Amino acid sequence: MARTKKETSFEKDLEQLEAIVAALEAGGLSLDESLKKFEEGIRLARACEKALREAEKRIEILTRNAGGELEAKPFDEEEAAEMETAETPSGAADRDTSEPEPPEPEEEEEGELLF
Numbered sequence: 001m002a003r004t005k006k007e008t009s010f011e012k013d014l015e016q017l018e019a020i021v022a023a024l025e026a027g028g029l030s031l032d033e034s035l036k037k038f039e040e041g042i043r044l045a046r047a048c049e050k051a052l053r054e055a056e057k058r059i060e061i062l063t064r065n066a067g068g069e070l071e072a073k074p075f076d077e078e079e080a081a082e083m084e085t086a087e088t089p090s091g092a093a094d095r096d097t098s099e100p101e102p103p104e105p106e107e108e109e110e111g112e113l114l115f
Contacts, residue, residue: 009047009051010047010048010051010052013044013047013048013051014044014048016040016044017041017044017045017048020037020038020040020041020044021041023037024037024038024041
């Protein structure tokens with residue numbers, strides 16, 4: 001499948017952002033160089049965030065059901081298994097299958113007789 005310009009741009013921007021972070025973490029840059037790298041990193045981070053938001057919108061459009069409602073569709077098998085165990089038959093999760101606890105004995109007030 002051919003990559004679109006946005007996809008390659010995102011990947012390129014992300015790689016540049018990673019290189020900037022590595023350069024800033026390594027140190028050795030002058031204050032002026034560090035500020036320029038930081039500004040460029042912020043610009044790249046915002047561009048990547050925008051691309052991710054647009055991709056998320058496209059995914060939402062693609063995962064709408066026939067009624068136009070979003071359907072949760074897991075990306076991997078582990079997530080699918082978690083979703084299946086979370087979905088229990090109606091009312092089953094509300095039922096407590098453990099044995100009931102015996103009632104706590106009432107405390108006697110001082111001076112009160114049992115008989």
